[in-house]
Each structure stands twice: as C-alpha cells, then as structure tokens.
Amino acid sequence: MLIKYGVNHHLPPYNSVIGCLVAPSSILRRQQFLVRILGGFSSQTYQNRVGGIRSMAACGVEADAESILRAITPALESSKHKGQAGKIAVVGGCREYTGAPYFAAISALKIGADLSHVFCTKDAAPVIKGYSPELIVHPILEESYSIRDEDKSCVTQRVLAEIDKWLERFDCLVVGPGLGRDPFLLDCVSEIIKCAQHLNVPIIVDGDGLFLVTNCLDLVSGYPLAVLIPNVNEYKPLIDKVLNCEVNDREANQQVQFLAKQMGGITILRKGKSDLIGDGDIVKSVSTYGSPRRCGGQGDILSGSVAVFLSWALGRSNVADPRISEVNPTLLGCIAASALLRKAAGAAFERKRRSTLTGDIIDCLGRREVTRAGISSPSYSLNTDERGLSAREHL
C-alpha cells in the first residue's frame, strides 16, 4: 500500500523507497525520480541539475534532438525479457473515434515498446482490435448513452476496479486520443488520471484529454510526470484558462515556460512549425524539417512516441551521462519524440507526397535509411545492428 498510494505528494525517505524490493523496478525508478525532483535533491545534486539544464540551454533554444534521442534509447539486449523495453497504455477510443488510439498505441510498439494497451469503450474495442492483433484492447469505458443515471456510480467503480488491476504495470499512460467528450466518460477518465498519479505513472495528455484537463486544471497541476501536448487549437483555451491572456507568438518560448510554471512544473509540448517544449525551468525547440502534410492523426503518433521515450528517459535517469541524468526526463522524452515524428513524416512525404496518410508515417517510424529530400539530415534509426548493439552506437 505504501508503494501503491503512499508516495505521490507525500514521499517517503529515499532510502525507505530503495528498500522496498518487492516493488517492480519501473515503479521504484519513478519513485526515485520523484524523490529527487520533489525534494530529495541534495543541494549539490540540485546545482548539478540546474547546471545541466543551463549547459543544455547554453546551446540555444533548439534542442540537440539527435543526440538526446540516441542517449535515451536503451540498448537491445538478449538477456532482457518482455516488458522491459516499455509497457504503454492509451486511454481513448469511443463510438466516434477509433483511429486515434490505434495510431498512438501502434506507434509505441513500432518505436520499440514491448506491450501496448488501449482502454476504450465497448463499441470502439472490436474495431480497434481489428486494426491490429498486436494491441491489447480493453473494452471497459462507457458513454452516457449506454447507461442509466442510477447505474453511473456503480459503472464508475467497475471501470476503476478494472483499470486498477493494470495501472501500476504501465510505464506511461496516454490520455486523450479519440476520447470524445461524453461527460460521463470524462468523469471516469478524471478518476483514472488521479489513480495514475497515486501510482506515479507518467501521464501524457492529448486530444480530448486536453479538453478535460483545461476544464479541470487540478487534475494534472503540480504533477511533474505530466506532459500536455496541445496543437494550436488546444493551446489557445489552455493559455486563456491558465494565464488569462491570448496566445503570444512573438514570445512563444516565454509563454510556454510561464504556462508550465503556472501549472506547477508540468511539461508542455506545444506543437507547431517548430515544437516548443518547456517544463518551467527550461524551454527547448525542435525544428527538424518534417513534412508539410497535415493529415489528421500525426498528433496521435506523437503522443505514443512521447510515452515510449519518456519511459526510456526515466529508465536511464541513473546513468552517468549528464545529458540524461541531470535533465528532466519528460523534457528529454518530448524532444526525442518530436524529432523522430518529424523525420518519419519527412520520410513518408518523400514517398507519398500529398497522398501521405498517418499510416504511411507510422510505417516509416522504424525505417533505417531515408533519402535526403525534404529532410534536413539523415533520418535517425532506432535500429541496432545484427550483433544487437545499441542504436546509440550507430548514428
């Protein structure tokens, strides 16, 4: 119970957490990170962290995305077993939307996660399952139209009991792709977000999940493992609600920073021509040229990608490399995901041009080589060589 609900916001001493050997390593890892970020830092560690961030910032606002992507990608090793490269879950998929959660979940697998789950409504499940046998799809959510008012409380409890069986196994939760805006469903998802926080599971919020948290900021405010990834239409109401002003494109960096700070140090990835990523301490941009095609669904690839890279960054936060250990893993995850999506989109556009669809971009997520056209630099590959060596050694 200590492991399950006792850590968030009321963290036990670092050593007592370390001593809890019964907890899965991913849970311990997240706890250790939170202990450090929320109060466990020694003055020296904090200075190192600030120093790391400053040295990162000294390179200019544009992130060295290639370098970060290489640094946080874990080596593929034969001794590892299923699940150790990442277990991701997407909460989304309703009567109207089924493509978005599929795109997010399959992208996570294509990037290198071992397991990818989707929690969606009963109507959406058979369709999402049908897209790919690679996903594990849980038909547990309900929308208002399918239940009576007097059953709502009972249904909410059933949904939470069901998701509670799974939640602590996940390395990251993506909330929002294809979620829809049904009030009852959103109420349930609010409870799921609270549970995930209790378990210190990182939360990526996108799509209709942003509608939800914009209208209930407390759901994620102050949670250092929360990442919001708004597009231009989702960013505007967020700025309006939190900062009570309009979007200021001339001082976009500062505004992202201020937004992140005002929300208690969560991470914001503002999608645009350049992606801006800020956690209140630092803001970085990723401007790798991708594709001019704006077909729907690319944001879903991004949310699934952030989930994987964030969990990888957290998993490597104890390594000696100061580029990793002294920088917020949410920031690193966003930078890597943004860069990879842009490169994959560029590779897909080169082949399919104006007819490029989201599925074409997903097909390119794992491509080893892409040609130059439309891409500012040779595409990153997450692959290893035939000896199973780390991707980091081959870029």
Added chain:
Amino acid sequence: MLIKYGVNHHLPPYNSVIGCLVAPSSILRRQQFLVRILGGFSSQTYQNRVGGIRSMAACGVEADAESILRAITPALESSKHKGQAGKIAVVGGCREYTGAPYFAAISALKIGADLSHVFCTKDAAPVIKGYSPELIVHPILEESYSIRDEDKSCVTQRVLAEIDKWLERFDCLVVGPGLGRDPFLLDCVSEIIKCAQHLNVPIIVDGDGLFLVTNCLDLVSGYPLAVLIPNVNEYKPLIDKVLNCEVNDREANQQVQFLAKQMGGITILRKGKSDLIGDGDIVKSVSTYGSPRRCGGQGDILSGSVAVFLSWALGRSNVADPRISEVNPTLLGCIAASALLRKAAGAAFERKRRSTLTGDIIDCLGRREVTRAGISSPSYSLNTDERGLSAREHL
C-alpha cells in the same frame, strides 16, 4: 468408446489398440506412443530409448536443433490429403485478448499445418475471424459477465458437447493464448483439458493456461503429452508451487528437469535467453541467436509452433531414424519450434530492427532464405520447391 476414453491412464494391450482399424490414424499413433511410453516398452525398446537420449545428451546440453527440425518435418507429397500435415486447435481468445490466439493459430498454418481452429468467447470470435479467413473460429466459450449463475452448469455442458464434436480430430491442442482469467471460463477450460487427455490429444499450455494449471497441477501432472511453455514470469509461480522454492538460475537445467519429473514426466519449455527443454529424463537447450526484440506475442508463435512440430514428431515416431523414434516427441517438437521461432525472429529483426512486431516474425516463418546477419547459420526453410519435393532435400 474404448478408443475415445479407454486409453489414457488405463491403456489396453498394445495389440488391441493396433487392431482398432476404425480409429483415425492420428489417434492410433498417439495411442501407440503412449503405450510405449507408459508401459508397453519391452526392456530392449526401453534400453534403446534411454540409449537414444543418452546419445543425444552426449552432444552436450545444446540440442542439434537444425538436425531435429529437418528430421521431424514430414515430406510434402501430392498423394496426401487435407489434414494429414496437422490439425491444430487453440483454446483462447476472450473479451480482452484476441491477438494471442490469432498469432498461435496462424503460426501453425504458416509452419505447415493444414487446418487451424480457434475456440474462443463469442465476443472474441468476430475479431479473430476478421484477422484472417484462413482460420476456423468457434465462438463457444463464455465469460462470467455474460451468463447468470443458474445457467452456468448448463452452459458448461453445452460448451463441452460442442468441443467434444471436434476434439478427437485434432493432432494437438494449445491451451492459453489470450485465454484471460475469468473463473467460469477457466472452469470450462479445465474440463476441456480433461477431455483432451481422455482422447490422448497432446496439450500445449501457455499464457493464462499456465495460470490455470499452476493453480490446479492435477490437470496435467502425469500426462506425457503435456507441454508447459512458461516465460520468466510464469515460471516463477510454477517453481514456487511445485518445488516450493525459488528460481535457481545457476542450476537452471537441473531445476527444469526436477520440475518436469515432479510433474510426472510432462515436458517443460522454459523460455529465456536460451530456451531450456526438459521432460524429466533429459534436458536440452536451444540457444540459436534470434532477436533482442521482446515485443509481446512471440510466445504465441512458439505455442502454435510446438503444436505443429510435436504432432509431426509423433507422426514420425515409428521411422527407423533413432534421432526420432527413440526420443520423446514432445522434446523434439519443443526443440524444433524453439529453433524455428528464433530463426524467424532473427530474419524479421534483420529487416525491421527495433520496430519488429510479432506479425513481422510470422511473415518470416516460411521464408526460404534469410541473410546471415543476426542468425548463427543459414535459416531453415520449410518450403519445398515447385516440384513438391521434400523440404528435407533442400536444406
């Protein structure tokens, strides 16, 4: 009835079984094997078998998997008819899981079985059917949520009556991929396992099937045609339950052997960096280099593969080759399946690297040629040339 229920555990004299010409050849074949293994061995035959095993063991714990794979693969002959290369059934697939039974069943076909059935819940059936028109999918199982308590007994009888129509036709039954853990469903599946034993149908247990048998060891203990294929997370509770101790990786071979012996001579395939396969008499390993990717679903390929190779090994247990006739066919089937999966995984990884998914590996199961990279030797091909010559002649 003698043929149907009289053989297991109370075997009739060898000659009387041989004399039952009305029985399908696959049933006779299994009976002959069981008669030999359970008591029909003459002293000389037993000595030969022990000798065969010893000579196999003399080569070291690493199996000569390539050689075994070739030896047990039956020739493709134009005179054969549908079904003779194997009829496999998978029991699995529920509201949550549909990918796993599909992977197991389609892998069996891709390796060379003629017919592949899936017995799953009503919810799962349309989805699994949708993955492929090649499979025969029976929507006969029920989960607790869909039936009333007072109907359970009646539903169980209906399920058993339905499966009883099919069971004796199968050369092997795979129990567990995507089965889920619904108590009522697992009760039904327990009965199916008992029926399969009565009919001497080999049973491969994986996934949630292992959860079931770990909690009810009697279901498979002492049945020489049972094979359990646990991964690291499934092996641990099995060791705990049967041997009342912890997993000992330093003496892994001995522990697999002891586990198999304690469970009455069933076969254990412990998945890992090297797969360990033991039947209580002998333990072998398969360490062919495959892939460092650990995406979910590879275990399902393995379970479908073991089913095919085990049925082929049983079908060839009367040939003169002592590598086959004097070694436990369950052991041979596991060794061949393990080697083939590893080679296919290696071939897929060579093409897709970190973005390799289980479907990519299945696509490689029948590839004739794979390049060297990542694979310790030229890949085995199950194909024949256009003249229909035996696969064994083309390796």
